[in-house]
Amino acid sequence: MSPFERALVTATQAGLPLVERPYEAVGAMLGVDGGSVREALAAMLEAGLVRRIGAVPNHWRLGWTANGMSVWDVDDAHIDALGAQLATLPGVSHCYRRPRHGAQWPYNLFVMLHGRQRAEVEAQARQVAALLAPHCRGHEILYSTAILKKTGLRLAGAA
Structure with missing residues (x-):
């Protein structure tokens, strides 16, 4: 991983910020624009450095308690x-x-x-x-x- 990719993983490993423009928020933390964050994440997905980007719902809080x-x-x-x-x-x-x-x-x-x-x-x-x-x-x-x-x-x- 490049230093930027490592910084991006570190910044997002606990989840994307729950804001209207999460990539821009991550970019602000890393000193780049949101487009650069999207492009880097897409490249990391393509290269297999990141397996997926997705929501992880809490089924219990959503009322799905019979799992x-x-x-x-x-x-x-x-x-x-x-x-x-x-x-x-x-x-x-x-x-x-x-x-x-x-x-x-x-x-x-x-x-x-x-x-x-x-x-x-x-x-x-x-x-x-x-x-x-x-x-x-x-x-x-x-x-x-x-x-x-x-x-x-x-x-x-x-x-």
């Missing part, structure tokens, strides 16, 4: 195609493949579902089950009991 990680035991030969289909469903925020861990944890597909009540999540899980059939051997829903602060890599300071 369930549904875990599925899916035939490995079909998991990639099925996972791609599941990721497009409206209630799914995360969908990814994970390794199995023996007989005590046979699940290889994780699908995060959100609802205001558990009945909503369970209805979504039935929709997932219908899409996965006949390639699914079992599943569970693991409900969240608290929200954890999500953060990415943090740099110690601008160089």
Whole structure:
């Protein structure tokens, strides 16, 4: 990373300012205009230095308190195609493949579902089950009991 890219990451790693013109606000902190911030972030995305720029909602504060990680035991030969289909469903925020861990944890597909009540999540899980059939051997829903602060890599300071 260049010194400017490092300074940009440091300035934005806790999030963009919640103002009408966030890139201009970041630019003011770094002594450049907002266009330069946008261009640098776009280049960093293209180069793979930054994975994504997006909002991270607090589901609990938005009233979505019945959040369930549904875990599925899916035939490995079909998991990639099925996972791609599941990721497009409206209630799914995360969908990814994970390794199995023996007989005590046979699940290889994780699908995060959100609802205001558990009945909503369970209805979504039935929709997932219908899409996965006949390639699914079992599943569970693991409900969240608290929200954890999500953060990415943090740099110690601008160089």
